[in-house]
Amino acid sequence: MEKLFKKSFTVLLLLVLMSFTIPTTVYICLSPGAKKYHYDRDCRGLGNCTHEIKAVSKGSAEGEYGLELCGWED
Numbered sequence: 001m002e003k004l005f006k007k008s009f010t011v012l013l014l015l016v017l018m019s020f021t022i023p024t025t026v027y028i029c030l031s032p033g034a035k036k037y038h039y040d041r042d043c044r045g046l047g048n049c050t051h052e053i054k055a056v057s058k059g060s061a062e063g064e065y066g067l068e069l070c071g072w073e074d
């Protein structure tokens with residue numbers, strides 16, 4: 001009984017951990033002037049983008065690209 005409890009606890013713990021580590025995908029415009037990232041691929045903020053639109057993790061949009069969340073989507 002105790003073994004079963006430990007097993008389901010471990011599974012539960014893993015699920016919780018995974019929900020924290022799965023990166024959120026956001027969309028960025030690869031324009032040099034871009035300052036925002038977007039949750040919505042069809043966001044009107046991306047409508048102006050004349051460059052390539054790339055899907056990246058939220059962490060890398062903020063960290064590597066130094067972008068912040070689009071004003072239309074807070």
Ligand SMILES: [Zn+2]
Nearest residue numbers: 038043045070
């Ligand atoms: Zn947006």
